[in-house]
Amino acid sequence: MKKVGITGQNGFVGSHLYNTLGLYPEKFERIHFERNFFDDQEKLDKFVEQCDVIVHLAAMNRHPDPEVIYNNNIDLVKKLTESLERTGSKAHVLFSSSSQEEKDNLYGRSKKEGRELLADWAEKAGGKFTGMVIPNVFGPFGKPNYNSFIATFCYKLTHGETPVIDNDGEVKLIYVGELVQEIINQIEGEETKKLHEVPHTSVNKVSEVLKKLENYKQLYFDNGEIPVLESKFDLNLFNTFRCYFDIKNHYPVKFTQHTDTRGAFVEVVRLGIGGQCSFSTTVPGITRGNHFHTRKIERFAVIKGKALIQLRKIDTDETLDFYLDGTEPAYVDMPIWYTHNIKNIGEEELYTIFWINEPFNLEDADTYFLEV
Incomplete structure (x- = not known):
C-alpha cells in the first residue's frame, strides 16, 4: 500500500484524484492535506514525512495581476522543496505542470520553473520526481470562469x-x-521522468463543443x-454538463401523463442512446441503492x-431529499459521484422503473457502495 498526499486536495483535479484513490483502499492510503499547511512549517513537515508519494497540484490559475500568480506558484514549490529537504524525504513527487509552459505568460513560467x-x-537529494505537462482539463465540478471554458x-x-x-480555436x-x-x-x-507530456484525448473547436452542449440543453435539460x-x-x-444543474430545484421532474x-400512459425516457431498463417493486420501509457511479447515467422513475x-x-x-408520489409520476436522474438511494415511505408496494445507459457488467460494474 502506498501513502499518497495531494496538495490542492480540494481543488478541481485534486478532489477527483482524492475521491478516485478512495475507491482502492487496498492499494492507497490517502494522507490528508489542507491549504494552511503551507503556512505552518510543522504541519507541512508532518504531512511530507508520512507520504510515499506527493502529488503537487496546489496552484493559482487566474488573478487580475499575473505577477501574483507567478509569485504564489513559485512560493508553494519552494515551501514544498524546503520541507522535503528538512525531512530528508525520499517520496516520489509528481508535479502538475501545464501545456502553457512554452507560452510567454507568467503562469506558464511559474509552472515551468516550479x-x-x-x-x-x-537530483541533489536522490529523490524521485515526475514532471507532468498536462493539456486543458475538463470535467464535473470545475469552477466556471476559472478551470475551463x-x-x-x-x-x-x-x-x-x-x-x-x-476565441474559436482548436x-x-x-x-x-x-x-x-x-x-x-x-x-x-517505477519509472520517473523530469518531463512527461500527458497526451490529450481529443481535439475540438470551441464552437463544436458549444454546439454539443446547446443540444444537451435542448434535449436533456x-x-x-x-x-x-x-x-x-x-x-x-454529457456527464460534465449534468453536474452543473441546480439539482435541488430541477428534480423531481414530472412526467407528462396522458389519461383516458x-x-x-406515461413516456418514461426518450433515448438517443441504448442501455438497460428495469422494473422493481419495493415493500414498505425498504431502501434500495446506497451506491454511486463514476460514469453511468441513471434514471429512477416512480x-x-x-x-x-x-x-x-x-x-x-x-x-438532497426528493419526495415522489405515483399519483403524479416523476423521475430523478443520478449525477455521477453522487451516492443515492430510494426508500418506500408509503403503505403499499412501490413501483419503480430504472433506466441506465449500459447493461450491468460484474467485471466492470462502476458501482461503489456508500451510505447516503
Missing part, C-alpha cells in the same frame, strides 16, 4: 445565461477522469431526453406508491 526546482531537488459554458446554459466564444483536451488514471499510472509505476452519445468524449462531456377511459429518493455528493455532508 517543475525545474523540484527536478533539481530530486467548458465549465463556463455548462454553468451558463443551465442557469439561464448565454455563452460567448472569445483545443487539446483531456477529461479529468482520464487525467486521474494517468496520475495513478505514474503513482504505481429542457425535455429530459438522453441524447445520442457517439464517442467517449461525448459521454464525458382506459387509464394512463410510477406507483410513495418514495424518498436521496442524493449526496460523496465528499460533502449535504443530503
Whole structure:
C-alpha cells in the first residue's frame, strides 16, 4: 500500500484524484492535506514525512495581476522543496505542470520553473520526481470562469445565461477522469521522468463543443431526453454538463401523463442512446441503492406508491431529499459521484422503473457502495 498526499486536495483535479484513490483502499492510503499547511512549517513537515508519494497540484490559475500568480506558484514549490529537504524525504513527487509552459505568460513560467526546482531537488537529494505537462482539463465540478471554458459554458446554459466564444480555436483536451488514471499510472509505476507530456484525448473547436452542449440543453435539460452519445468524449462531456444543474430545484421532474377511459400512459425516457431498463417493486420501509457511479447515467422513475429518493455528493455532508408520489409520476436522474438511494415511505408496494445507459457488467460494474 502506498501513502499518497495531494496538495490542492480540494481543488478541481485534486478532489477527483482524492475521491478516485478512495475507491482502492487496498492499494492507497490517502494522507490528508489542507491549504494552511503551507503556512505552518510543522504541519507541512508532518504531512511530507508520512507520504510515499506527493502529488503537487496546489496552484493559482487566474488573478487580475499575473505577477501574483507567478509569485504564489513559485512560493508553494519552494515551501514544498524546503520541507522535503528538512525531512530528508525520499517520496516520489509528481508535479502538475501545464501545456502553457512554452507560452510567454507568467503562469506558464511559474509552472515551468516550479517543475525545474523540484527536478533539481530530486537530483541533489536522490529523490524521485515526475514532471507532468498536462493539456486543458475538463470535467464535473470545475469552477466556471476559472478551470475551463467548458465549465463556463455548462454553468451558463443551465442557469439561464448565454455563452460567448472569445476565441474559436482548436483545443487539446483531456477529461479529468482520464487525467486521474494517468496520475495513478505514474503513482504505481517505477519509472520517473523530469518531463512527461500527458497526451490529450481529443481535439475540438470551441464552437463544436458549444454546439454539443446547446443540444444537451435542448434535449436533456429542457425535455429530459438522453441524447445520442457517439464517442467517449461525448459521454464525458454529457456527464460534465449534468453536474452543473441546480439539482435541488430541477428534480423531481414530472412526467407528462396522458389519461383516458382506459387509464394512463406515461413516456418514461426518450433515448438517443441504448442501455438497460428495469422494473422493481419495493415493500414498505425498504431502501434500495446506497451506491454511486463514476460514469453511468441513471434514471429512477416512480410510477406507483410513495418514495424518498436521496442524493449526496460523496465528499460533502449535504443530503438532497426528493419526495415522489405515483399519483403524479416523476423521475430523478443520478449525477455521477453522487451516492443515492430510494426508500418506500408509503403503505403499499412501490413501483419503480430504472433506466441506465449500459447493461450491468460484474467485471466492470462502476458501482461503489456508500451510505447516503
